[in-house]
Amino acid sequence: MKNSIKIKNKIKNPAISLFLASLLAFAACDVLDVEPYHSIPADEAITTRADVVSAINGVYSSLQSAGYYGRNYLVAGDLAADNLTWTGTTAGYNQIDNNSILADNVIVEGMWSAIYSMISRANYVIASIPDVEELTQEEADAFRAELYFLRALGHFDLARMFGPVPIRTAPATSSEDDLNVPRRPLTEVYEQVFEDLDFAAEHIRTNVVRGLASQASVLAFRARVKLYYHAHSGLDSHLHEAASLATQVIDNYNLSLTPSFATLFDGNPNSESIFEVNFTEQDRNRLAEYFFPTGLSGRREFAPTTKLYNFFESADQRREASIAMDGNNLYGIKYSDIETGADNVYVLRLAEMHLIRAEANVLLQSSLEQARDDINAIRTRAGLAEIITTSPFLLQRQVKDMRQLEFAFEGHRWFDLVRTGEAINELENVHDTYQYLFPIPLGELLTNFHEGMYQNEGY
Numbered sequence: 001m002k003n004s005i006k007i008k009n010k011i012k013n014p015a016i017s018l019f020l021a022s023l024l025a026f027a028a029c030d031v032l033d034v035e036p037y038h039s040i041p042a043d044e045a046i047t048t049r050a051d052v053v054s055a056i057n058g059v060y061s062s063l064q065s066a067g068y069y070g071r072n073y074l075v076a077g078d079l080a081a082d083n084l085t086w087t088g089t090t091a092g093y094n095q096i097d098n099n100s101i102l103a104d105n106v107i108v109e110g111m112w113s114a115i116y117s118m119i120s121r122a123n124y125v126i127a128s129i130p131d132v133e134e135l136t137q138e139e140a141d142a143f144r145a146e147l148y149f150l151r152a153l154g155h156f157d158l159a160r161m162f163g164p165v166p167i168r169t170a171p172a173t174s175s176e177d178d179l180n181v182p183r184r185p186l187t188e189v190y191e192q193v194f195e196d197l198d199f200a201a202e203h204i205r206t207n208v209v210r211g212l213a214s215q216a217s218v219l220a221f222r223a224r225v226k227l228y229y230h231a232h233s234g235l236d237s238h239l240h241e242a243a244s245l246a247t248q249v250i251d252n253y254n255l256s257l258t259p260s261f262a263t264l265f266d267g268n269p270n271s272e273s274i275f276e277v278n279f280t281e282q283d284r285n286r287l288a289e290y291f292f293p294t295g296l297s298g299r300r301e302f303a304p305t306t307k308l309y310n311f312f313e314s315a316d317q318r319r320e321a322s323i324a325m326d327g328n329n330l331y332g333i334k335y336s337d338i339e340t341g342a343d344n345v346y347v348l349r350l351a352e353m354h355l356i357r358a359e360a361n362v363l364l365q366s367s368l369e370q371a372r373d374d375i376n377a378i379r380t381r382a383g384l385a386e387i388i389t390t391s392p393f394l395l396q397r398q399v400k401d402m403r404q405l406e407f408a409f410e411g412h413r414w415f416d417l418v419r420t421g422e423a424i425n426e427l428e429n430v431h432d433t434y435q436y437l438f439p440i441p442l443g444e445l446l447t448n449f450h451e452g453m454y455q456n457e458g459y
Contacts, residue, residue: 046132047131049132052129055125058121058125059118059121059150060150064285065117066114067112067113068114069277071285071286071290072111072114073157073161073411074345074409074411075093076107076411076414077414078410079093080097080099081416081423081426081427082305082308082426083305083413084409085097085303086301086302087302087329088290088300088302090107092105092106092107093107093301096108098429099430099435100429101438101439101459103441103442104441104442105439109441109442109443111161112158112444113443115154115157115158116154119155119168120172122147123169125147126151127170141202142205144199144203145201145202145218146204146212148200149200149213150213151169152192152200152225153347155192156189156190156193156225159189159190160415161415161437161438162438162440162456163437165184166184166448166453167184167189167192169192180448180449180450180453181448181450181453182451182452182453187232187233197218197225200213201218201222204218208253208255208273210269210278211276211277214274214275216255216275217274217275217348219245219249220245220246220275220348221347221348223353224242224356226238227242227359228415228419231421239360240360240364243356243367246354247357250353253274255272256271257272257354260381261317261318262321264321264346265321265333265334265335265343267343267344272350272351273346273349273350274347274349275346275347276344276345276349278344279342279343279344280340286341287335287343288336288337288341290302291331291335291409296326298331300329303329303331304323304409305330309323311405315383318406318408321333322334322408322409346410351381351407354374354375354378355374355378355403357370357371357374358371358374358399359399362399363396368392369390371390371395372387372390375395375398375399400420418436423436432458434456434457434459437457438456440456
């Protein structure tokens with residue numbers, strides 16, 4: 001790990017200091033570690049255009065963290081729901097699977113720190129760009145646009161997991177005001193996300209480039225956030241905008257659904273990807289290792305549920321592309337490069353835009369034929385018969401079912417169940433709405449002394 005200037009509160013209790021040291025050490029035991037989330041890289045002075053490009057690449061690389069899209073944030077979205085079940089030896093995964101998470105869960109701590117590390121890095125580069133004299137204003141704005149998109153992604157991903165969270169839009173310093181920050185209401189978090197996306201949409205590249213943010217990814221992500229914000233606010237205006245944004249992405253960026261679902265996961269570029277996290281042999285993930293059985297050099301920490309396997313219709317081509325059998329044991333195969341760990345991870349792809357538009361239109365009870373056609377686009381690609389109904393109730397059920405089957409192991413299921421208020425009905429271990437949020441990590445509570453930093457209810 002590179003040398004860094006670590007910015008943290010002084011902890012006077014030696015026992016707490018030792019606890020946190022061991023906690024962070026345990027959470028950091030992975031080849032995809034990133035810097036502690038309130039640290040500024042001491043050896044990364046940004047003075048030239050090349051420095052800016054390198055630093056932005058470093059922010060993208062933060063998405064590869066095992067605590068973020070490199071594994072745990074991605075997996076938690078299915079493990080807390082009914083798509084995955086714990087089958088390994090890591091107790092932290094067991095807590096997530098059972099929806100009985102403790103505040104000292106090191107996996108949850110790792111997710112929190114990985115996302116804030118990415119945000120911190122983005123803020124550091126944003127603050128440095130004005131001092132790089134060789135950049136034109138257009139170049140500076142384009143670079144900032146990428147960083148604003150990534151910062152918006154981080155704040156949103158934190159909010160949908162933890163609820164109200166601290167908003168960080170500047171590099172952390174050693175001052176008490178920077179270290180001790182309050183959680184902000186969800187409305188303010190969403191406002192910050194939209195503000196960042198507004199700037200990004202205006203200044204970011206218009207062409208879709210694999211692994212990089214583009215105008216299509218900004219609009220697609222905004223469509224997703226609008227769908228979530230509707231669940232929070234109840235305002236139909238957010239549904240109208242979600243449908244409009246999804247339509248723009250579908251119509252304007254030369255994107256199309258791949259003819260075969262399986263080709264989405266063969267490692268090659270495709271026409272459906274809007275934004276994905278790149279992995280290579282040098283920057284690898286361990287997703288295949290954690291999904292694959294021991295007989296195939298894996299560790300099978302989690303596995304597809306029998307419920308999910310049986311929920312696929314026999315003709316559904318997505319099952320064979322998502323799940324395999326090892327004897328009587330199921331295992332996930334969307335991430336299959338166990339040798340090099342170079343499986344890319346989707347953050348946004350076109351199928352979601354069709355289902356966002358369908359869901360928004362169904363909830364608005366408008367354009368129901370278009371909603372049906374969007375659902376059928378997903379069904380026919382999967383090898384299923386088209387539906388003919390325009391019943392809002394039946395279409396809404398289809399949207400939910402298609403989202404579960406289409407995005408299995410891509411991190412959506414838990415957040416969908418929470419967003420629609422169905423987690424209590426669908427999951428046997430969820431008995432109270434307080435479980436809809438993960439606990440704020442104990443490490444944050446022990447080092448952030450602001451009166452506005454508090455634990456979520458029930459933990």
